Amino acid sequence: MTLPLQAARLSPRVCLALLGALLVALLAVPATTSPARADGPGVGAPWVVTLGDSYISGEAGRWAGSSNASSARADALGATAYYDNASGTGEAINRCHRSKSSEAYIGGGVNGLNLACSGATTATSDGDNFKPGIDFFDNGAGKIGQANALQQFAASHNVRMVVLSIGGNDFNFASIVQSCVVDFLYSPSWAKDYCRDDSSVTTNFTSANIAAVKARIAGAFRNVQTAMRNAGYSDTSWTLMVQTYPSPIPRGSGIRYSQSGYTRQSTGGCGFWNGDADWANDYALPTINATVTGAIAASGLPNAKVLDLATAFNGRRLCENTVGLYEERGIASWQSPGAVDQTEWINQIRTVSTCCSNSPYYVQESLHPNYWAQLATRSCVRQAYNGGTTRGGRCTISGIGLVNGEPRMALQ
Secondary structure: OOOOHHHHHHOHHHHHHHHOOOOOOOOOOOOOOOOOOOOEOOEOOEEEEEEEOHHHHOOOOOEOOOOOOOHHHHEOOHHHOOOOOOOOOOOOOOOOOOOOOOOOOOEOOEEEEEOOOOOOOOOOEEOOOEEOOOOOOEOOOOOEOHHHHHHHHHOOOEEEEEEEEOOOHHHOHHHHHHHHHHHHHHOOOOOOOOHHHOHHHHHHHOHHHHHHHHHHHHHHHHHHHHHHHHOOOOHHHOEEEEEOOOOOOOOHHHEOOOOOOOHHHHOOOOOOOHHHHHHHHHHHHHHHHHHHHHHHHHHOOOOEEEEEOOOOOOOOOOOEOOOEOHHHHOOOOOOOOOHHHHEOOEOOOOOHHHOOOOOOOOHHHOOOEOHHHHHHHHHHHHHHHHHHOOOOEEEEEEEEEEEOOEEEEEEO
16 A cells, blocks of 8 residues: 555545445446357357456456555556457446456467456446446447347357356445455454444345345346357357355465554555454355355256355465565566565555545455456466366466466366
């Protein structure tokens, strides 16, 4: 973080206001036309399509690690990181944040299309900010749901695998993070106020809500199946790869900054009490992921597999004691030898450092897999595609250094 310690003590209300914007983003996909060539189901070059929310869209994909001294040290993709319109001059929809480092682009003769949307839930929201869900929404003026967009695209392209990350925002992920950071900033170390017992947090984890979210996720899976059937695919001709959520912060004992004072947030950008970090890893994340995977059986899809990311970034998480900021590790930039192994793969929770007009950061990038993590996930997606013979598995770090520009990962 670029915020000095003194400012952190004086600005919790500023932090609260800025955190309220966490994860706000949107996506729109132009309707595709009828096929003009002999491509389509089972014909032509293969495609992998990604659907879902910010944990697959590419949010935070601009940044390779973090530095409070200079944003340039970690700026892997620059200001055009999220440009995705036809001319390459901007975003198709403001704050979509489908980055160039997105996991969709596995290469090796396989094409990639990223239809995911930062901030998306299972259902489309067409309020102040349009956020397409995994449904068939169509307002007749170019705004369509992600299942609708997939159906239109798949009808004229050979889609072999659809990778989907959805459900986190149905559990109100952004508001949970906000509660945890605000409780950290507002309470002293001798009288800790934990977010894990806040009513605004616990209501997301009642049995009734978990069941309701599971049903919505199962419905989203069936919408993907319907989209592919409508596009001319049999259930056995493609795979739905359901992606779980990774742990973004370690348990409290693994955080390298003390709970005393404000450095955990003002320097590290990880303002959680140890007790809340433990709760996030031991209860919240497993509950969300179990709901996502449980929805597969509830959906009845015969062609779904799981890409398990729960521990994919362990050892490289935000504020973990095995990595550090560039200045803490004495590393010049993201291009320096060893940077991938010594810097964080999860973006800082940014507050005051995003408030100025010349800031390169977005609040919505907070607590998301960054450039390193997205390339790591891309490696696992490639291994899951497996030359067209798709397989699920658990994605983990398998070694140090880079292979063809990507972290060393294994799908087990």
